[in-house]
Amino acid sequence: EAEVAQSPRYKITEKSQAVAFWCDPISGHATLYWYRQILGQGPELLVQFQDESVVDDSQLPKDRFSAERLKGVDSTLKIQPAELGDSAMYLCASSLAGREGETQYFGPGTRLLVL
Amino acid sequence: SQKIEQNSEALNIQEGKTATLTCNYTNYSPAYLQWYRQDPGRGPVFLLLIRENEKEKRKERLKVTFDTTLKQSLFHITASQPADSATYLCAPTGGGNKLTFGTGTQLKVEL
Numbered sequence: 001e002a003e004v005a006q007s008p009r010y011k012i013t014e015k016s017q018a019v020a021f022w023c024d025p026i027s028g029h030a031t032l033y034w035y036r037q038i039l040g041q042g043p044e045l046l047v048q049f050q051d052e053s054v055v056d057d058s059q060l061p062k063d064r065f066s067a068e069r070l071k072g073v074d075s076t077l078k079i080q081p082a083e084l085g086d087s088a089m090y091l092c093a094s095s096l097a098g099r100e101g102e103t104q105y106f107g108p109g110t111r112l113l114v115l
Numbered sequence: 116s117q118k119i120e121q122n123s124e125a126l127n128i129q130e131g132k133t134a135t136l137t138c139n140y141t142n143y144s145p146a147y148l149q150w151y152r153q154d155p156g157r158g159p160v161f162l163l164l165i166r167e168n169e170k171e172k173r174k175e176r177l178k179v180t181f182d183t184t185l186k187q188s189l190f191h192i193t194a195s196q197p198a199d200s201a202t203y204l205c206a207p208t209g210g211g212n213k214l215t216f217g218t219g220t221q222l223k224v225e226l
Binding site: 004031040041042043044045048056091093095098099100101102103104105106107108109111 | 119146147149156157158159160161164166204206208210211212213214215216217218219
C-alpha cells in the first residue's frame with residue numbers, strides 16, 4: 001500500500017540553527033499539505049500545495065518558515081532560525097486532487113526538538 | 116472565530132463496551148466532518164466522513180452522527196477492543212478541503 005514518506009523521523013537542533021524536513025507524497029497525488037502538531041493539540045495546517053503552487057500559506061510564519069515543491073512531487077519545509085517554540089511534530093499529508101471532502105493521507109511525521 | 120471542542124480528558128472504558136466521543140463546534144457551519152485516529156508517534160489515519168445532509172454514517176464497528184442544530188458530532192465504537200486505544204481527532208470542515216482539527220480525545224480500552 002502506498003504511503004507518504006517523511007525524513008528525518010527525529011531531529012534535535014539548537015535554537016537559531018536551520019532545519020529542513022522532506023516529504024514524498026503518494027504517487028499521483030497533486031495536493032500536498034504540511035501540518036504542525038504541538039503535543040496535546042490537533043494538527044494545524046501550515047501550507048498547502050496544488051502541484052507546485054502554494055494555495056494556502058496563511059498560517060505559515062513566513063519570517064522563518066519556507067516551503068517548496070519545485071517539481072510538484074516531493075516537498076521541503078525549512079525553518080531558519082529555529083526557536084524553542086518550534087518544538088513539535090511536523091506532519092506531511094497528500095490527497096489526490098484537493099477536492100472537498102477528499103481523504104488526506106498522513107506520513108509518520110518528523111518530531112523536532114529545539115534546545 | 117471557529118472553535119472545536121473535544122473531551123480533553125482521556126476516556127477509559129472496559130473491553131466490549133461502546134465508546135462515545137464528542138465533537139462540538141461553534142461559529143461556523145461545516146459542510147462535512149471527518150474523524151481520524153492517531154496512535155502515539157504516528158500520523159493521523161482517516162476513519163469516516165459525514166456530510167451536513169447526513170444524520171448518521173456507519174463503518175463496521177464505527178458510527179458517526181452529525182447534528183447541525185446542536186453543532187455536534189458523536190463518534191461511537193461498539194464492542195470496543197484494547198486495539199482501539201488511540202487518540203481520535205475530529206475535523207469539521209467549512210468548505211474546500213482545508214482540515215481544522217480539534218484537540219483530540221484519548222481513548223483507553225481496558226481488559
